[in-house]
Amino acid sequence: MLEFIRKMLLRKFHERKEEYAKWDYVIPSRVNAKVLKNSGESRILTIISAWELEYEVFGPCGLYVVKLRQYSYGGGSWQKSSIPCSHAMVTTSLSCGRDLVKDRATDYVHQSLSINTYLQTYKGMIHPIPQQKMWLEIERGELLPPPFQTQPDKPKLQRLKEPDEKAK
Numbered sequence: 001m002l003e004f005i006r007k008m009l010l011r012k013f014h015e016r017k018e019e020y021a022k023w024d025y026v027i028p029s030r031v032n033a034k035v036l037k038n039s040g041e042s043r044i045l046t047i048i049s050a051w052e053l054e055y056e057v058f059g060p061c062g063l064y065v066v067k068l069r070q071y072s073y074g075g076g077s078w079q080k081s082s083i084p085c086s087h088a089m090v091t092t093s094l095s096c097g098r099d100l101v102k103d104r105a106t107d108y109v110h111q112s113l114s115i116n117t118y119l120q121t122y123k124g125m126i127h128p129i130p131q132q133k134m135w136l137e138i139e140r141g142e143l144l145p146p147p148f149q150t151q152p153d154k155p156k157l158q159r160l161k162e163p164d165e166k167a168k
């Protein structure tokens with residue numbers, strides 16, 4: 001079981017590092033794909049700008065308030081997933097312009113989903129090890145259990161006797 005987990009992690013770490021080498025985005029590809037999907041879905045939404053990067057966004061699911069500066073959105077999915085939803089995307093698009101939205105949208109993705117965090121996760125290395133029969137024999141004494149220490153006794157509970165109960 002342990003060997004299975006070790007091999008799986010060894011493979012995964014390698015795959016993730018190879019995957020990263022092909023990226024040219026500033027956020028991981030899966031996150032980027034979600035941002036683009038939400039951006040596409042935002043096209044059907046209607047938006048009214050209030051002031052100071054606060055907006056009312058209206059769509060098929062109703063009306064929501066988006067506060068870009070606070071990274072907050074009334075529907076809550078932006079806060080939960082850390083990726084701007086379609087409502088948040090339509091406001092970023094309005095605040096920075098349709099042409100820049102692809103680059104700027106990553107500013108509104110939480111730090112925990114950044115490339116740096118991704119790299120930190122897979123920074124370590126799981127070193128390959130030979131099969132067990134190839135391991136070197138080492139001199140060691142007999143393996144003994146730790147010395148046993150008698151623990152102090154648990155205090156006996158004094159139960160109150162019923163008035164008609166006889167003493168033992």
Ligand SMILES: [Zn+2]
Pocket residue numbers: 073075077085086087088
């Ligand atoms: Zn939304």
